[in-house]
Amino acid sequence: MNETLAHVERILAFAGGIVVLFVAAVALKNDWKAKGLENQVFKMMLALLALGAFLAILASVNVLAGKGVEI
Amino acid sequence: MAVASVTQAGIVGRHHEEPDQLYVETRELRVQGFLLFMVSDLVLFSSFIFAYLYLRNTGQGWPPPGAPKLDLALAAINSVILFGSGATMHFALENWKHEKFMKFAGWMVSTIVLGAMFLSGQIVEYGKLAVGWGSSGIFGAGFFTLTGMHGFHVFCGIIYLTILLLQAAQGKYTFQKYTGLTLGTLYWHFVDVIWVVLFSIFYLI
Amino acid sequence: MAVAAVHSGGIADHIHPEPQGFIRKYVFSIDHKIIGIQYMITAGIFMLLAGALAEMIRAQLMRANGGFMTPDTFNTVFTMHGSTMVWLVIIPLLTGGFGNLVMPVQIGARDVAFPWLNMIAFWIFPVSGLMLYSSFLMGAPAAGWTEYPPMSLQGAPGTSMWCAAIFLVGVGSTMTGMNFLVTILKMRAPGMTFTRMPLFVWGQFVTAPLLMIATTALGAALAALFVQREFGVPFFDPTKGGSPLLWQHMFWFYSHPAVYIMILPAFGMISEIFPTFGRKPIFGYKMIAFSSCAIAILGFMVWAHHMFTSGMAPQLQLPFMVLTMLIAIPTGVKIFSWMATLWGGVLTFSTAMLYSVGFLALFTLGGITGVFLAAVPFDLHAHGTYFIVAHFHYVIAGGSLMGALAGLYFWFPKMTGRMLNETWGKWSFWLYFIGMNGTFLPMHWLGLWGMPRRIAVYDPQFQTWNQIESVFSLVMTAGIILTFVNVLVSMKRGKKSGHNPWDARTLEWQIPSPMPYYNFKHIPSVFATPYDFAEPLPYRGLEEELTDSPPPVPAAH
Helix, strand or coil: HHHHHHHHHHHHEEEHHHHHHHHHHHHHHHHHHCCCCHHHHHHHHHHHHHHHHHHHHHHHHCCCCCCEEEC | CCHHHHHHHCCCCCCCCCCCCCHHHHHHHHHHHHHHHHHHHHHHHHHHHHHHHHHHHHCCCCCCCCCCCCEHHHHHHHHHHHHHHHHHHHHHHHHCCCHHHHHHHHHHHHHHHHHHHHHHHHHHHHHHHHCCCCCCHHHHHHHHHHHHEEEHHHHHHHHHHHHHHHHHHHCCCCCCCCHHHHHHHHHHHHHHHHHHHHHHHHHHH | HHHHHHCCCCCCCCCCCCCHHHHHHHHHCHHHHHHHHHHHHHHHHHHHHHHHHHHHHHCCCCCCCCCCCHHHHHHHHHHHHHHHHHHHHHHHHHHHHHHHHHHHCCCCCCCCCHHHHHHHHHHHHHHHHHHHHHHHCHHHHHCCCCCCHHHHHHCCCHHHHHHHHHHHHHHHHHHHHHHHHHHHHHHCCCCHHHCCCCCCHHHHHHHHHHHHHHHHHHHHHHHHHHHHHHHCCCCHHHHCCCCCCHHHHHCCCCCHHHHHHHHHHHHHHHHHHHEEEEEECCCHHHHHHHHHHHHHHHHCCHHHHHHHHCCHHHHHHHHHHHHEEEEEEEEHHHHHHHHHCCCCCCCCCCCHHHHHHHHHHHHHHHHHHHHHCHHHHHHHHHCCHHHHHHHHHHHHHHHHHHHHHHHHHHHHHHHCCCCCHHHHHHHHHHHHHHHHHHHHHHHHHHHHHEEEECCCCCHHHHHHHHHHHHHHHHHHHHHHHHHHHHHHHHHHHCEEECCCCCCCCCCCHHHCCCCCCCCCCCCCCCCCCCCCCCCCCCCCCCEEEEEEECCCCCCCC
């Protein structure tokens, strides 16, 4: 039961991560030319968001797993 | 333009309003002040992150003896939920800029729901760990302090966004003057981005 | 006027209505000038308390075996003296006090960027001060103002109150820092470029990010100490995997920049006072401004020089030692610039000028002993002795506080429209200067001889010098009291000053004293630095400030 749940979680995280990565990348591309202080910050944050999604994808397939986690 | 605003205005009619000089300058002040607030908040997180990494690297190895194992699968799905809420927040502000109130409201609600889902996931994780803040040694000092602080920020963000949504529905912001919504978006992205760091240092290294 | 048209409708023309009633005018005021004075009064009250604590310390040290109070009380007394002077006197006085009073006017603005935030930031300050002193009721903190674990972990319940109070002060400081930074970045008058800003504004401009960043880091350290004491979260407990050294890292990462928070505004003040009383342009304007930036940046990289004796890797000691010594270079640039400013000037030794010259002498001494202490071999010998006490009192009592007193004598006419009594002022200076040197100079050799700091009793061979110090500390206190009396009397009875008694050239002196709530009738435009004494004033649009023309109309809302 517990292993099935973890399996489902991983699949969802993988799929969701790809969606978020895609969306963040597209949003970043659309905003690329925007000017103004807050837009520069938004771009930086979107890039970090994409990075976060990428890390979550890697975690969902166990490519990245820390020392203190249960695999 | 003005006609479009009225049809898309949502609950209360929203008139077209050209930003005046006072608004433009005040907006700059508020955005800059808010960014500085975010910088100081970032320093607060950074200090605790430093403390965690310091304890992690000066002790008797990591994980410390007796520390509970973290659930990577749960954390991964929970992270994706929070990052997803960043994307929906982005759509909310974009739709406001394009003067579409109903779509804005929809994306705001999804952001708030995703935020609440993330918090519930955190609570589930805390329950699974089944150790106390003070009794779990330096594991808890790092993990519970930082994720707790972040969770508190998410909680505040949910309330903040709810207030913004209600204010927007009541017509406090126009499609030309919406500094408050920009600041709310900045805050929510900040909370997301902090989680990228926390997720990495607790689950990935 | 053309000048007014540049800004019409913008924030520069946005004027708050004149406050009505005592409460809105003097208590919950959002006017930066009133808030500045509120900061000064509150800091003054805390300074009296801290001074009383200091005299208690000196009374205890009159005799080698003490006897004035128990060692435990002695610990609480010096802890509270240090905490009060750093967080409740010097920092609020120099940033919230003088920064609020002068900085917005000097950049030609009507107020700070966020007046309400300013008011909240001020009111946090007396509340947290009261919280700090309420810790006396539950057993005051006793581990020194640095509160190193494990002593602070074993301390009385008041130590947690100390954490909470200092955390709150820090929240207020952070708000002030953000507010000032945005104000200086965004609200300067037309033509006031960065290289035309008065140097006091430069001082505040460099201090503001330090306040914002360093204070937040301290907040994290205090929160960690608080949760360890109250909930047992073992950040600093080595038996559970924590580390007492972690506190020292977190604390000094704040507290070393805090030293610059305490001195950079004072640098700015005397950079205003020297040209004014020397009737000469400031020497090396850009060097003074940019060396402040260098000090601020280096200040974040040197915190571990406080920890040479706490056990650190030798390969880390060298970079921290070198970086610390590097700070002497921008500081030296400043000191030589000030000396070159005075050189060949037509000097008027008013009280403000006396205090500034005293600052220059004593701060230089304190700075030089700072370079001594940066050297690891010397620090290993002098750490934890009275040499340290001598060093930082020369910097803080001889530097920051002298600067603040110079600023008080300089800007008091601007606050009240009346002069402080110059004769009393000069007496206060000489009493303070002689008392300060008599109190702290002997501590240098006492420290080198090995007298440890923070101990209630000491070896009898040091008794003579300690008695001399205690006597001189009374002289120093007399100087401070005389200034307090001078302020109280001159507020009502001082002779009228007019708008510009010192013939100074920065913007605040071009408007009436005390300053009206709207500051300027028309926002001036600026076309040069304020320090060219041979030239006419570098402002346009100030013609009506001193006339009877009606005040500007508040924005309608």
